[in-house]
Amino acid sequence: MTIGIIVFPGSNCDRDMRWALEGCLGLSTRFLWHEDTDLSGISAVVLPGGFSYGDYLRCGAIARFAPVLEQVHAFAERGGPVLGICNGFQVLTEMGLLPGALTRNQHLHFICEPCELIVQPGSCSWLQGYNNHERVTFPIAHGEGRYQADADTLKQLQDQGQIVLRYASNPNGSAHDIAGICSKAGNVLGLMPHPERACDPALGGSDGRRLLSSLLALA
């Protein structure tokens, strides 16, 4: 089993993700360059954090048109597990795999700190290793993580149990304290916090390990 890690010009968490998956969990990974179109042999796809295409225009706006993402879209539609972290979450909303948008933090600061989250896994395949309402700590590192959607979309997300991660103490003004949402089918998860930076106890915590460990079930 191989996990595909998408690499855009400007991605900067791709190697962190490889370390978390290979070094911490012993999984095999393959970097998928943004111009690649071959996803054969890939069991799950991760869109890592960073500043794809320099965040030109809007975060994730240019990345959405990368050739590899056409394949990722089809992969997700077939039920393939897709995880977008930070910039990866922004890309997932721009490409329409998840609703809403990520906008400038309420107080403009780039916030880089550990953040307590409340998990409500529902049917999200990535979060089945967590208990309902469990509190975990993942680091956040973003300037544009304030989740926005219209009232109808927010209600729908709420009613369908798609708001799977909330901030215990909202750092950025995100609607409904949203830190992460998943697709209705449960296979696509987007979140601003960085689980890959919380996999090795040497980094101060390993709460993120169970999220990535969900991939072991695919093996």
Added chain:
Amino acid sequence: MAIYRANVQVSLRPSVLDPAGEATRAAATRLGVTGLVKLRIGRSVEVELEAPDAETARSQLELLSDRLLANPVIEDWQLTLATGEQQP
């Protein structure tokens, strides 16, 4: 084929908070500007497009505006197409 010139004005929807605009408004007050009750920051995009006729130019520019230059979830856009075609 003619060249069509256009401007696309992208602005945050009124319901979306504009922290950069708010920060700029606060700075304007410190500068001594008085009476400033609204300041919202958008983006202006200048475009030149080659097309056989104005109708085609407009439909291409609308596609560009709605699907790339603006994110309709959080932004509105306004297209201004210069009247009359211009030779390259």
